């Protein structure tokens with residue numbers, strides 16, 4: 060390996076590994092300060108890897124030279140084993156064929172109908188929320204998880220599924236994700252997980268989840284009903300090459316992937332939004348003024364969203380400061396080089412999205428919440444802002460997520476005043492997504 064960039068000594072990686080598990084962002088911040096935006100290290104002291112927070116290098120990996128890279132097996136083989144072989148977890152020709160098939164369903168214009176379904180959920184959940192806020196502080200991280208799961212469920216199936224069933228499916232996905240994190244972070248215990256039946260236990264949970272999804276899909280197929288929802292769009296889509304629809308198993312895998320990729324990310328984005336808004340009353344006032352001028356007492360619609368320019372800047376800034384997908388990675392499928400940095404076939408490159416978003420080289424006062432940075436026409440250096448990734452594997456749900464975040468914030472901010480619970484310390488915890496470690500405890504009151 061060339062030594063033209065610094066390497067963190069293996070011993071140092073091992074010594075800091077416990078601290079890294081607890082607080083990766085602080086450890087990485089120290090590394091960036093000591094070694095610069097790009098350095099080499101050994102994952103778990105063994106697997107050679109390059110780490111970068113440099114937007115130009117990130118762009119090289121994710122976009123300009125993406126053909127030389129695959130999704131890293133560290134993450135995606137385990138996830139794929141439990142949630143299936145869908146867009147997020149597959150590569151090469153299989154991925155391209157699926158992406159071409161599914162992409163049109165997520166086009167912004169096709170999502171217009173989904174805003175009705177999202178609003179249905181937002182209104183339904185209001186009653187429960189209204190009761191809970193009277194009992195005392197509420198954990199917005201949990202509420203937003205609930206909200207986002209219900210929104211994705213309704214957007215896919217459009218029917219209202221009983222609360223207990225939704226809760227069960229949501230818990231199953233949480234359990235599977237937590238287990239996958241363990242498999243990735245402590246691989247040396249995987250033999251024990253196999254022996255003790257933990258792997259089998261989680262395979263069974265995944266199978267049960269798949270069965271629930273299958274039942275809902277079959278209900279639609281046998282009813283012969285046509286509905287305006289994501290399931291319908293996926294059922295109606297046809298491959299360009301043979302004009303056929305997806306197989307039932309592929310459809311189930313894609314649905315499971317959409318659940319996994321599309322709920323915890325949005326939920327955490329929303330939780331961080333409430334936290335930041337609680338610290339910035341001036342932004343709350345501006346959002347309300349904008350809402351008064353555009354939607355008034357109504358519930359915002361798809362057509363209203365482009366008019367809510369300031370709200371959209373707030374959402375962009377939330378995703379800059381607390382990107383739910385805080386890091387991603389790739390594995391070099393062949394030897395590659397970027398500006399003299401050699402990347403050997405099989406090496407992992409970790410692209411640090413959080414680092415690009417907080418780089419003082421690319422952002423003025425990166426630790427300060429300034430939604431105005433995203434005013435229309437603002438010049439943002441390429442790949443210094445990539446909450447949804449970039450290149451051909453850009454998040455397929457980006458418009459969906461932005462719409463969802465705008466609708467939830469708009470509807471709740473009109474109705475409630477809110478404040479962070481005094482003494483509650485909010486700490487970011489980067490797992491698969493960047494989430495608040497002990498939740499976000501807040502008080503809400505009905506506005507007069």
Ligand code: HEM
Pocket residue numbers: 146147158316317320321322324325328382383384387388445446447448449451452453454455456457459460
């Ligand atoms: C704020 C919310 C969200 C964030 C921050 C986010 C972030 C991302 C990122 C960074 C990637 C690329 C990962 C990589 O390149 O390795 C990605 C991929 C993906 N996301 Fe999202 N996402 C969000 C919401 C959603 C939603 C709502 C859906 C579905 C309804 C979704 C579905 C997907 C899928 C299927 C992929 C894989 C795309 C592919 O590889 O072709 N995401 N997301």
